[in-house]
Each structure stands twice: as C-alpha cells, then as structure tokens.
Amino acid sequence: MKIPYYQVDAFTDRLFGGNPAGVCPLETWPPDRTLLAIAGENAKPGNAFFAPAKGDADFDLRVFTPTQEVSISGHTTLSAAFVIFTALGFASDTVTFDGQSGRLSVSRDGDLLVLDFPALPAQPDGPLDSVAAALGRPPQAVFTGLDWMAVFEGEDDIRALRPDMAAVAALDCRGVMATAPGETCDFVSRVFAPGAGLPEDQVTGSAHCMMTPYWAQRLGKSHLEARQLSKRGGTLICEDHGARVTISGRAVLYAQGTIEV
Amino acid sequence: MGTAPISIYQVDAFTDRVFAGNPAAVCPLDAWIDAGVMQAIATENNLSETAFFAPDGQDGADYAIRWFTPVDEIDLAGHPTLATAHVIFSALEPTRETVTFSTRLGDTLSVVRAGDRLTMDFPARAPQPNDALGDVAAALGAEPAEVLAARDGFAVFKSEAEVAALAPDMAAVAGLDCMGLIATAPGDECDFVSRFFAPKMGVPEDPVTGSAHCTLIPYWGERLGKTEMLAHQISARGGTIHCGHDGTRVRIGGGAVTYMTGTIMTGTFAP
Numbered sequence: 001m002k003i004p005y006y007q008v009d010a011f012t013d014r015l016f017g018g019n020p021a022g023v024c025p026l027e028t029w030p031p032d033r034t035l036l037a038i039a040g041e042n043a044k045p046g047n048a049f050f051a052p053a054k055g056d057a058d059f060d061l062r063v064f065t066p067t068q069e070v071s072i073s074g075h076t077t078l079s080a081a082f083v084i085f086t087a088l089g090f091a092s093d094t095v096t097f098d099g100q101s102g103r104l105s106v107s108r109d110g111d112l113l114v115l116d117f118p119a120l121p122a123q124p125d126g127p128l129d130s131v132a133a134a135l136g137r138p139p140q141a142v143f144t145g146l147d148w149m150a151v152f153e154g155e156d157d158i159r160a161l162r163p164d165m166a167a168v169a170a171l172d173c174r175g176v177m178a179t180a181p182g183e184t185c186d187f188v189s190r191v192f193a194p195g196a197g198l199p200e201d202q203v204t205g206s207a208h209c210m211m212t213p214y215w216a217q218r219l220g221k222s223h224l225e226a227r228q229l230s231k232r233g234g235t236l237i238c239e240d241h242g243a244r245v246t247i248s249g250r251a252v253l254y255a256q257g258t259i260e261v
Numbered sequence: 262m263g264t265a266p267i268s269i270y271q272v273d274a275f276t277d278r279v280f281a282g283n284p285a286a287v288c289p290l291d292a293w294i295d296a297g298v299m300q301a302i303a304t305e306n307n308l309s310e311t312a313f314f315a316p317d318g319q320d321g322a323d324y325a326i327r328w329f330t331p332v333d334e335i336d337l338a339g340h341p342t343l344a345t346a347h348v349i350f351s352a353l354e355p356t357r358e359t360v361t362f363s364t365r366l367g368d369t370l371s372v373v374r375a376g377d378r379l380t381m382d383f384p385a386r387a388p389q390p391n392d393a394l395g396d397v398a399a400a401l402g403a404e405p406a407e408v409l410a411a412r413d414g415f416a417v418f419k420s421e422a423e424v425a426a427l428a429p430d431m432a433a434v435a436g437l438d439c440m441g442l443i444a445t446a447p448g449d450e451c452d453f454v455s456r457f458f459a460p461k462m463g464v465p466e467d468p469v470t471g472s473a474h475c476t477l478i479p480y481w482g483e484r485l486g487k488t489e490m491l492a493h494q495i496s497a498r499g500g501t502i503h504c505g506h507d508g509t510r511v512r513i514g515g516g517a518v519t520y521m522t523g524t525i526m527t528g529t530f531a532p
Contacts, residue, residue: 005521007523009305016301016305041520043306043307043308044307166432253526254526255269255524256524257524258521258523259520260520260521261279261280
C-alpha cells in the first residue's frame with residue numbers, strides 16, 4: 001500500500017521553525033494499528049490522516065502523536081489544511097473536517113490559515129503545589145480542563161522553566177501549558193506533554209483553545225497575538241468568539257514523498 | 262549553499278519488515294551542504310539518526326558519510342550506515358555488491374550485500390573495566406554483574422529477563438560519564454541480547470544500535486569463544502543482528518526495508 005506523505009512546519013513562516021507534522025492523504029482507511037505504526041515511524045509531534053468524509057464535511061480527520069491518537073491537534077490540523085490547499089488543488093477557501101472533536105474548519109486568508117476550533121473551558125481549581133513542583137517554579141494560578149494551564153507573572157518566568165518531566169507526566173492531565181503576558185505580544189506560552197510522548201511541544205494550537213478565552217477575558221480584547229517560546233518557536237493569531245476560537249498561522253512545506261507499508 | 266533538491270529516504274534497518282528495526286533517514290548529496298543545515302534537517306526528521314553521504318570518499322572509499330542525531334553530529338553510527346548502503350544497493354546503484362564509506366575519524370567502513378543481508382565491517386571497540394562512570398546500577402534500577410566501558414557504558418546482566426525488565430531513570434543515565442549505556446545478557450534464543458539507552462544524545466532508548474555491537478561483539482566473542490553470533494536487540498520494535506568477530510574488526514549484518522521516499526524542499530531554505 002502506497003500513501004502520499006507530506007511534512008509541514010506549522011505556525012511559522014520559515015523552514016525549521018514552528019511545529020512539524022506528517023500529513024497523509026488517504027483514499028480509504030487502513031486498520032488503526034497501521035495508522036499508529038505510521039505515526040510512530042514518522043516520529044513527528046503530530047500526524048494527520050484524512051480521507052473523503054462519510055458525512056457532509058469535506059474530509060474525515062484523525063490525528064496522532066507518535067504514541068497515541070488524540071482528539072485534537074491544532075498544528076496537525078493546520079498542516080493537513082495547508083497540504084489540501086497548496087498540494088491537492090482544493091478549490092474552496094474553506095475546508096471542513098469531521099473528527100473526534102466534532103466539526104473543524106480551516107479557511108485561508110492570504111497566506112494565513114485560520115482554524116475554527118471549540119473554546120475549551122478552564123476551571124481555576126488546579127493543584128498549585130504539585131504543578132509548582134513539576135515545573136520547578138510556582139505559578140499564580142492553575143486551571144484544569146483538557147490540559148492544565150499554569151499562569152505565571154511574566155515572560156521571563158516562562159523562558160526560565162526547566163520542568164521535571166517525570167513529575168509532569170505523573171500529573172493527572174494530558175499536558176501542562178505555562179503562560180504569561182508577553183513583552184512584545186499579548187501572551188506567551190510553553191507546553192509540556194511528556195505523558196503523550198512530547199516532553200516539550202514546539203507549537204500547540206489546541207492549547208490556545210484554552211488560553212484564548214482566558215487572556216481575552218483578562219486583557220479585555222478579543223484579538224490576540226501569541227508566541228510559543230519553544231526552541232523552534234511559533235506565532236499564532238488568536239480570536240475569542242465565545243464558544244469558538246479562531247487560531248491562525250502560516251505553514252511551510254519541508255518534504256514530500258511516498259510511504260510504502 | 263546549493264538549491265538542488267535533496268532526496269530523502271527513510272529506511273528501517275536490522276529488520277526485514279517495515280515498522281520494526283531502527284528507522285534512519287538517508288540523504289544522498291551531490292556535494293556537501295552547510296553542517297548547520299544538515300543538523301536542522303536531522304532535527305526536523307526527529308529520527309535517532311540522519312545519514313548524509315557525498316561522492317568525495319577519502320582513501321579510495323566510494324563515498325564520504327556523516328551522521329547527525331536530532332541534537333548533534335556523531336563519529337560512528339551503525340544502523341544509518343546499513344540504511345545508507347540499502348539506499349545505494351536498492352535505489353541508486355543496483356548492480357553494486359560492495360560499497361565503502363570514509364568517515365570524519367579517518368575510518369573506512371564497508372558494506373557487502375549477500376541476498377537480502379547487508380553486512381558492515383566496523384572497528385572493534387572492546388570494553389574495558391571502568392568504575393568511573395557513576396552509579397550505573399541506580400541509573401538502570403538494577404544491579405549489573407559487571408560494569409565495563411568503551412565509548413558507551415557496558416552493563417552485563419546474568420539473564421535476558423533482567424535486561425528486558427529494565428526501566429532506567431533517563432535523567433540518571435544522562436548523568437553518567439559515557440555517551441550511551443549498553444545493557445546486555447546471554448540470550449534465551451540467541452547468543453546475546455542487548456538494549457541501548459542514550460538520553461544524552463536525545464535518544465532515550467534506541468531500537469537497534471549497530472555501533473553498540475562494535476563493543477558487544479568482542480566482549481561476547483571472547484566470553485563465548487565464538488566468531489559467528491546471532492544477537493537480538495530487545496527494544497519495543499526489536500532487531501536482529503548477525504555478528505562476526507575478526508579480532509580488531511567486527512562484522513554487523515542485517516536486513517533493511519525502505520519505508521518512505523521523498524524530496525526535501527531546499528528552495529525554501531533560509532539564506
């Protein structure tokens with residue numbers, strides 16, 4: 001079985017920045033174990049598989065880390081849309097996906113790709129002490145939800161984090177995002193998900209589904225520019241629309257080829 | 262730097278089926294590109310190693326070869342060399358039966374094809390007693406019968422089950438005074454088994470490690486009194502290594518399978 005393969009750097013406008021994702025357009029779905037094996041073999045932080053939709057979306061989409069299927073991955077979805085728009089000759093300016101998180105859509109606005117995602121709620125009831133111990137620095141507040149969100153005072157706090165990855169993996173959550181007001185943008189973040197096989201995720205769209213409503217409310221503005229302060233770094237434009245958020249970014253094609261399994 | 266497209270292959274080495282063995286990326290070059298770009302490509306690939314080779318082999322070698330992990334260039338790597346030879350034999354020069362590579366250290370490595378099996382000729386690096394590595398038992402969470410070292414730490418256990426059960430403290434392994442850490446024992450169904458941990462190089466556990474067998478083969482060859490041995494690396498993916506001991510050289514053999522063939526978009530490299 002031959003499968004086309006694309007590797008995309010998402011949430012960046014330069015090669016080797018942003019967050020890499022493998023993208024595999026499919027005609028039909030192979031067994032789940034094959035999808036998981038491909039994601040493991042690719043060893044990319046995100047792997048997207050999509051095929052013509054059974055319902056009325058354009059495509060059915062499934063996303064994987066190297067070790068597991070996940071319900072939502074922003075940079076992976078953005079990478080899939082980038083391939084659909086640039087390599088597959090998709091005619092419309094909006095592509096819709098059905099996946100584990102329901103209906104997602106990605107639109108193109110010039111070279112910006114705009115993800116329409118659900119806003120993810122955050123409850124301010126997280127355990128300060130265990131998160132402080134895992135991240136090695138005490139946050140001002142910890143919120144819980146799909147991931148946990150630790151809020152710090154300033155950008156310097158985020159840059160200085162040296163988490164104990166075993167302790168982060170032991171927390172009762174998929175991953176932890178650390179966030180603070182930005183010095184040259186609205187907010188900054190880093191994301192640690194060692195339990196999902198990603199000690200530090202480079203750029204994490206889905207984390208912004210939780211951070212966008214928080215910072216929109218706190219800063220009293222709905223249009224926010226965010227930077228993820230990982231080694232590769234990423235830039236995201238976030239908008240708060242109540243129950244939905246849009247997360248926008250650019251992408252660059254690194255490689256294309258064919259997988260044979 | 263040039264803007265000619267760079268081909269990329271992803272090959273599973275030391276196995277005869279995809280999704281097993283150890284994946285390596287292989288990039289044939291017409292001429293060497295900037296080392297920073299090779300490092301960026303290896304980081305982007307995020308495999309344990311990416312091999313680059315170009316036709317300026319030294320001392321009569323067919324090619325020169327260099328290897329990069331996601332974080333650094335390294336001096337010697339087995340499975341990416343097997344993967345590189347597989348690309349040459351299967352895709353680039355299908356009539357060839359032998360290929361030689363010169364390395365930055367001045368070694369010449371040869372790979373010979375016999376049917377589906379590729380056999381590499383590497384320098385032996387016998388392990389020596391070494392009590393200065395740090396607390397190997399604490400890092401591995403189990404007490405080895407013997408601790409030796411060459412490039413890598415070398416922890417010998419009594420049984421395959423002990424090696425299979427290891428759950429190392431990777432931060433502690435990274436703190437040892439050696440590049441990687443080999444754990445080995447007699448095999449239940451082969452001559453010896455091993456696992457290889459290299460968190461310091463960004464590879465917590467390597468699925469199959471050719472270069473570790475430069476040290477494993479002289480040790481087990483001496484201990485078992487054999488020159489031909491069958492080894493299994495008992496990682497999750499698993500690998501099979503056909504071993505030969507020839508004094509100062511070792512032969513490391515196995516199969517290889519191409520998983521992905523593609524092109525890197527060099528036109529978008531930043532200047």
